[in-house]
Amino acid sequence: MGINGSYQYKSLLRFTTAGSVDDGKSTLIGRLLYDSKSIFEDQLENIARSSSQLGRNEIDLSLLTDGLRAEREQGITIDVAYRYFATPARKFIIADTPGHAQYTRNMVTGASTADLAVILTDARKGILEQTIRHSFIAALLDIRHVVFCINKMDMVGYSEEIFNQIRDDLDTLTRKLEIEDVHYIPISARYGDNVVGQSDNMKWYKGKTFLRLIETIKVRKNKDSGEARLPVQTVIRPHSAEYHDYRGYAGRISGGTFRQGDEVVVLPSMKETRIREINISGKRLTEGSTGDSVTLTLEDQLDAGRGDLIAGKGSLPTTGQEVRLMVCWFSEKPLRKGSRYIIRNCGNESVCIIKSIDYRININTLEREEADLINMNDIAGVTIKTARPIYFDSYKKNNTTGSLIFIDEGTNETSGAGIIEQAEI
Amino acid sequence: MKINNEHLKELEDEAIFVMREVAAQFERKAILFSGGKDSIVLVHLARKAFWPARMPFSLLHIDTGHNFEETLKFRDDLAAGLGVELIVRLVQDTINRGKVVEETGVNASRNKAQSVTLLEAIEELRLDAAIGGGRRDEEKARAKERFFSHRNEFGQWDPKNQRPELWNIFNGRRNPGEHFRVFPISNWTELDVWQYIFSENIRLPELYYTHRRKIFRRHNIYLAWAPFMRLKPDETVFETDVRCRTIGDITCTGVTLSKAGSLKEIIMEIAATRITERGGRFDDQRSDTAMEDRKKEGYF
Secondary structure, X not given: OOOOOOEEOOOEEEEEEEOOXXXXXXXXXXXXXXXXXXXXXXXXXXXXXXXXXXXXXXXXXHHHOOOOXXXXXXXXXXXXXXXXXXXXXXXXXXXXXXXXXXXXXXXXXXXXXXXXEEEEEEOOOOOOHHHHHHHHHHHXXXXXXXXXXXXXXXXXXXXXXXXXXXXXXXXXXXXXXXXXXXXXXXXXXXXXXXXXXXXXXXXXXXXXXXXXXXXXXXXXXOOEOOOOEEXXXXXXXXXXXXXXXXXXXXXXXXXXXXXXXXXXEEEOOOEEEEXXXXXXXXXXXXXXXXXXXXXXXXXXXXOOOOOOEXXXXXXXXXXXXXXXXXXXXXXXXXXXXXXXXXXXXXXXXXXXXXXXXXXXXXXXXXXXXOOOEEOOOOEEEEEEEEEEEEXXXXXXXXXXXXXXXXEOOOOOXXXXXXXXXXXXX | OOOOOHHHHHHHXXXXXXXXXXXXXXXXXXXXXXXXXXXXXXXXHHHHHXXXXXXXXXXEEEEOOXXXXXXXXXXXXXXXXXXXXXXXXXXXXXXXXXXXXXXXXXXXXXXXXXHHHHHHHHHHOOOXXXXXXXXXXXXXXHHHOOOEEEEOOOOOOOOOOOOOOEOOEOOOOOOOOOEEEEOOOOOOOHHHHHHHHHHHOOOXXXXXXOEEEEEEEEOOEEEEOOOOOOOOOOOOOXXXXXXXXXXXXXXXXXXXXXXXXXXHHHHHHHHHOOOOHHHHEHHHHOOOOHHHHXXXXXXX
């Protein structure tokens, strides 16, 4: 399972949707659910009733996703909403992220678990500041598949020329951001053109419809480098007569493959041993790979616990106390040089101090600029110093061991997300 | 019947991961057990997550007093078989203490009163994590729920101020008196749950399969008849073949006219159905934001 291989059809595809206010994101999802017959009768009756109460002339499909009272009253989406639908080809989980206030926070959250990102742009407006921001975040979070839906084609006379212009502009942007796999589809979410069915209004478009594309796209199953990693969540000790000396290390494999008999190293103690057994619920497995929740037993009795990391021998992570990160900041309290936070990386918690703010990303130009403090929704390069050594990979190598969150010591709130670049040497 | 269940493996891995995080991050934790299929699946997942050790959770049932007999027996047998502690708290006790006023009228239900009993139990048992079988596909307010959902010292949910959940890092840090509701099967749909029950061969109460029952019709929902149900003048009780699509309080859980007597038949019925699971629940039909309003107060 190397970095260059293991593309496959997954039966479960997680995608995130992003767009500016009024780009028609909720309408697209509503249309997708409606045309793929994933909406139930009682849901449709509910939104039909709500649409007429709100004085709309036709059924407003955005009401399917805007569920909370305040959202309906204000016609906005407040928080990441998760939607589910399935076709005979695949099951889909949609993280629908709103485009207005707290946009970075919401999109980063939705994107952190996504295989694919859908970014909407308004055909009348082309690339906006938010389009750049969303594309940048998709690239930052290492989402390799991005689908741009050029929406509201009905309002520009279904013009091929306008579509081509926006596609060319986006192509320049995504090349700069080094996004691996990019698709462009001209749609009208409101009327359903190229969402589920092929559009009669845009015969010039020969590509797949949106649904057909997400049903058939091959995604990389494992976003990892192939180096074996198991962050220990908890130790299973039954204390029963039958399993008197049993000591199982429970966790979800976050990289590579572990096989029975493999030589492993346990961090931070650096003790070496071999895997005796891999099991889940008493079922013995010959191997376990990325994504599997398993329990490992080891040949030697070690004093390992939560927060420790079991790694394949010969492919150890980096250990260090100074780490360079890209930070997405979520808190109203700005990030400053010298401030203290708790960081959590896998099951590991440590106190850290912000050693330096190296730069802030200007989201319009994607240039780096100097900054003294980092505000909510900013993205910045930061160096932290941890109270004790932590072990990690770069995010590009491993999305799990390469990511962390910042927690405010006073309020316990999650204040920001960190994407590890590399250790400061 | 061939079930494409590759996606179930990923959902199971995720749920087991969440269960283990609860075990590691919290001190006193319980599974909110109703006797319904979702909570039965939770118990099954917890058993798998900690094998060969016993699951580090007790089972907490908030009993409205309006349950199907069979559900209660199933509950007792399951807890005894697992050797885990079963804690039952009664809505009737809360009513007797005057903490909540019982609803009156034909639509009277103890569904809302359950929230009060639940919060009392969480405080009494000093729980810092209550694991629930809530799924995001059930209802639009639940679609915005986190895996680790923070509750303040009053047990309330603030949907506008939730902690962002990134990757699989769950932040369960809390102050004394606060607790978390945790939803390991957030990403499952109703069909996923049934397919999982089928592929894991999980035993369910017989109520989920077709059986003869006395029922009556109220608006567009069929409700099971029980001695404490009050009928309107135009409502009549009749007996027919039904099954429960959800199991909860009798006063507000509708039954489905069905002859599905096996898991395969149920899965085919659900795959073809055009009404959502909660569309048959009287408690959600009270208003468009009924679930959101109850959740803010501390509901499941």
